[in-house]
Amino acid sequence: MPRQGLSILSKTERTVLIITGLSHLAVHAQMLVFPALLPLFHKHFGLGFDTLGLMATAGAFMFGLGAIPAGLLESKLGGRKLLVIYQVGSGFAALIIVTAQTIFQITVGLAVLGAMSSIYHPAGLTILSHRLEHLSKGMSIHGIAGSIGLAVGPLLAGIFAEFGDWKFAFGIWMIGQFALSGATILLIPNRYRTSDSENVTSPKKTDIYSLALYYIISICMGFAFGGFTTYMPSLFASQTGSVFEYIPETLRGGFFTTLVFIGGIVGQTIGGVLGDKYNRASLLFFIVLINIPFFALMGYASGLFLISVSLMLGIAHFSPQPISNALLADLTSIRQRGLGYGISFFLSFGIGGGVAPAVCGWIAEHYTISAIFPFMAISLLPAVISGPLLIRRFHHSSWNR
Numbered sequence: 001m002p003r004q005g006l007s008i009l010s011k012t013e014r015t016v017l018i019i020t021g022l023s024h025l026a027v028h029a030q031m032l033v034f035p036a037l038l039p040l041f042h043k044h045f046g047l048g049f050d051t052l053g054l055m056a057t058a059g060a061f062m063f064g065l066g067a068i069p070a071g072l073l074e075s076k077l078g079g080r081k082l083l084v085i086y087q088v089g090s091g092f093a094a095l096i097i098v099t100a101q102t103i104f105q106i107t108v109g110l111a112v113l114g115a116m117s118s119i120y121h122p123a124g125l126t127i128l129s130h131r132l133e134h135l136s137k138g139m140s141i142h143g144i145a146g147s148i149g150l151a152v153g154p155l156l157a158g159i160f161a162e163f164g165d166w167k168f169a170f171g172i173w174m175i176g177q178f179a180l181s182g183a184t185i186l187l188i189p190n191r192y193r194t195s196d197s198e199n200v201t202s203p204k205k206t207d208i209y210s211l212a213l214y215y216i217i218s219i220c221m222g223f224a225f226g227g228f229t230t231y232m233p234s235l236f237a238s239q240t241g242s243v244f245e246y247i248p249e250t251l252r253g254g255f256f257t258t259l260v261f262i263g264g265i266v267g268q269t270i271g272g273v274l275g276d277k278y279n280r281a282s283l284l285f286f287i288v289l290i291n292i293p294f295f296a297l298m299g300y301a302s303g304l305f306l307i308s309v310s311l312m313l314g315i316a317h318f319s320p321q322p323i324s325n326a327l328l329a330d331l332t333s334i335r336q337r338g339l340g341y342g343i344s345f346f347l348s349f350g351i352g353g354g355v356a357p358a359v360c361g362w363i364a365e366h367y368t369i370s371a372i373f374p375f376m377a378i379s380l381l382p383a384v385i386s387g388p389l390l391i392r393r394f395h396h397s398s399w400n401r
Contacts, residue, residue, distance in 0.1 A: 015187050020124040021145030023083060023180055027120045028146045029153030030090060030173045031063060034110060035230040035357075036154035036254045037169070039237045040161045043249070047103070049234075049369075053361020055103070056230050059110035060357055064222070064350015066118030071342020074126050080188050082123035087181035089116030094174035098167045118349070122342040129329040129337055139322035140272020144265050147318055151261035154233055158254020207331045211340065213390040214331060215347050217288060218324070220383035222352025224295065224376045225317070227360040232310070233257045235369050239302040256307055263314030271319035280327040285387030287320040288380060295377035299370045 034056060041047050047055075074082055093116050097109035128142060157169040233253030244252055274283055294313035301309050325341075332340035360372045 016127060017141060019180065019184055019188060020083070020127060021142050023087065023120055023124060023184075024142055024146040025149035025152070026173055026176055026180060027086070027090070027117045028149035029156075030094065030113060030149075030170070030177075031059065031117060032150055032153035032229060032257075033157045033169045033173070034059065036157035036233045036257065037161055037166055037250070038230070038234050039253055040166060040250045042234070045103070049231075049361045049364040050358075051361075053230070053357045053359075053364070055107045055110060056357035056361070057354055058107050059114035060226055060230075061350055061354030062111045062114030063118045064114075064346045064348065064352075064354050066115045067122055067342045067345035067350065068339070069342070070119040071122035071126075071339040071345075074123050074338035074342075079123040079127040080184060082119050083184045083188070084181050086116055086119035086123065087177045087184060089119070091174045091177035091181070092116075094170040094177070097170045098174065118345065121345045122338050125325055125341045126338040129325075129341075139325045140268050140275070143268040143272070143318070143321045143325070146321075147261055147264040147268050150229070150264060151258045154254040154261070155258040156254075158233075158251040161254075162248045162251045207393075210390055210393045211328075211331050213386045213393065214324075214328065215344065216386040217284065217383040217390070218344050218348040219352040220380050221288065221317075221320070221324075222348030223356045223379050224291065224352075226349070226353030226356030227372055227376045227379075228295070228298075228313075228317075230357045231360055231364060231369055231372050232260065234364070235298070235373070236306070236310075238369060239306050243303040256310070259307065260310045260314035261318075263311040264318030267315040267317065267319035268322060270315070272322040274319075275323040275326050279391070280323050280330065281387075281391045281393075283323050284320050284327060285384075285391055287316060287323070288383045288387060290316045292377045292380055292384075295380070296374045299373040 038049070038052050038056075041052055042049065070082060090113060093109055093113035096112055097106055100106045100109055124142070125139075128139065153173075156172065157166070160166055160169040233250075233256075235253075236256040237249045237253035240252055240256060241249070247255065271283075271287075291313065294309055294316055297309045298306065298313065328340055328344055329337060360375070363372050363375060
């Protein structure tokens with residue numbers, strides 16, 4: 001994590017940011033293991049992409065659905081307890097998958113993994129929003145850790161699938177989650193000082209109208225995220241063989257997907273810097289707009305051109321994450337922020353990202369995998385419409401920075 005970003009925090013705040021960052025890394029790494037294994041399950045287990053899409057949806061939908069109760073529980077139990085529940089629960093979910101004997105049992109394990117993982121974001125983001133003065137930069141560091149998880153998850157899954165047993169790709173995160181739960185119990189204080197939340201300027205009342213516009217954008221970005229992260233490994237596996245034929249298919253899909261998420265780290269860094277300097281609503285709109293041509297191009301690209309376009313998409317798609325997370329703090333009161341994050345992640349990952357794997361699996365099965373990505377570009381149009389309305393509202397409200 002960037003030293004300069006951590007130096008502005010107290011020792012306790014640094015500890016919290018490190019543990020939440022590692023938890024963020026783990027949650028995204030685990031959730032991307034199965035998408036990286038889709039080519040393996042398709043080829044060796046004879047499962048169609050429509051079936052695989054439904055399996056992925058079981059995890060993705062629960063990943064979003066559980067965020068609302070987690071957001072409500074954050075104010076009652078506190079972030080520390082919720083973090084431990086997420087870490088221990090995710091570890092046991094991985095154990096279910098590792099010991100599974102049937103496709104149904106794997107699907108159940110994916111659903112439990114999604115449900116347990118859904119606890120993380122409302123808890124972790126609310127803790128950070130209460131404690132950090134430089135919120136966009138803090139969210140950027142936290143987001144970079146998540147992007148590292150997105151990058152590492154598919155790569156390790158591809159390596160284990162080709163040179164070992166695919167179950168090790170889940171087993172390694174099972175061990176990591178149990179270790180993180182011990183660190184959380186030992187190193188994070190049980191209670192935070194009330195004054196910690198005063199470091200962040202917050203509205204006294206939640207801006208419902210602006211929040212609704214923000215949530216429309218969240219659904220669209222979540223749908224696009226769910227579609228392209230689930231099927232990007234399969235796209236790379238099928239569309240880069242002419243250039244990298246010496247690399248095994250599953251490993252090829254995982255490796256190039258990792259490169260895209262490394263590009264996402266660059267995007268997170270850019271978003272963190274810009275989010276503390278400029279109007280966040282305007283930044284969010286323009287970055288969403290930039291995503292559209294890259295999604296469209298991916299459907300018509302192959303080989304080196306596909307890799308280049310996807311790297312640009314990685315930078316563009318992940319740059320709004322620290323901005324949008326900080327923007328949500330601008331729009332919600334402290335008392336309602338945990339619920340605000342919970343609803344946001346339910347809509348983004350549950351409704352948007354949860355539905356996307358099944359819809360895109362149907363597209364892949366009846367058309368081609370490449371057809372998914374122009375469809376993702378079209379799915380962002382409601383966000384493009386909502387963006388200017390949010391900017392206008394944000395400019396003329398008391399929540400403007």
